Amino acid sequence: MTVRTRSASQGFGDVRGRLRSAGLRWTPQRRALIDVLKATNGHVTGAELVELCRGRDPETTPSTVYRTLEVLEEIGLIKHSHGRDGRQEFHIAPSSEHGHAICESCGEVRELSDADVDDLVASLGGAGFAVDLSHLAVGGLCHDCRAAEVAEA
Amino acid sequence: MTVRTRSASQGFGDVRGRLRSAGLRWTPQRRALIDVLKATNGHVTGAELVELCRGRDPETTPSTVYRTLEVLEEIGLIKHSHGRDGRQEFHIAPSSEHGHAICESCGEVRELSDADVDDLVASLGGAGFAVDLSHLAVGGLCHDCRAAEVAEA
């Protein structure tokens, strides 16, 4: 059913088809947002996406952007999580689910490997809790920022 | 320096003194919020706290509540994290730091044990990332909700 490739941007090839087969529509606004998403590599906040869309079409309204993001998440094209300040961060859906480690000082995001979380997933799984890796966010300090804090003290 | 006890509510015994020794002030508004916090056991959102404070004093303004929460977090009395919807959740500071597993369906929150996260902390620590356990949030489905979803399908 689902074709699995390694490329994260693979899914962007036939968004229209994916929407249609879900009974959803292909509109200029959605096309614009997808173009914007294609052009970003990494993680973007909702507000940033609204701004970027406004760059293409100044008429863009936030509600449409956020609703479209919801839809795109439903069809598995993107994922969102929440940064340390509680703001949404979107990223194009990876081929495999993964969590994120976010530096609370500089905001740097790194992806968690399976090895990082295996034990946690197993431990909670044993307790009946099914972990949703895509929503796993670990706060902390990255190597550089920790070094900087130590130097300060 | 810091007296360590097992009781999470221990710290609430001398908030006034703790504030004073940090050059901060003891005001009616802060007293009200602390009373409210004492009365909650578990996790509360910012908005809920504002509402609860309004119950005691209808004049309460959000900015004061949020700023006081910030102060209380600075002196280590409470901690906050972000729920699956990005809203803040506050809880009285535990004797030991711990993460949370949040059910994305029913919102149930359970605390993570050290055993749950040991491997993750070690793994990231090896890569130079210092995990802040109090900000660790794992999304997923609790036992009951997972059973319900399976039954639906």
Place this chain on the structure above:
DNA sequence: GTTCTTTCTGCAATGAGTTGCATCAACACG
């Protein structure tokens, strides 16, 4: 108790994100 310093409060404005509702337009069908 009066005075002074400095923090805190409350207001008003702002930003991020969400929602209800009337209107509009994809797109399937004839």
Place this chain on the structure above:
DNA sequence: CGTGTTGATGCAACTCATTGCAGAAAGAAC
């Protein structure tokens, strides 16, 4: 190509949270 159905859009209003600023008041000193 015309038409009808249904999903999408845009607006306006709303919630949660944050911030700048002027005035209020806690607490220390006298």
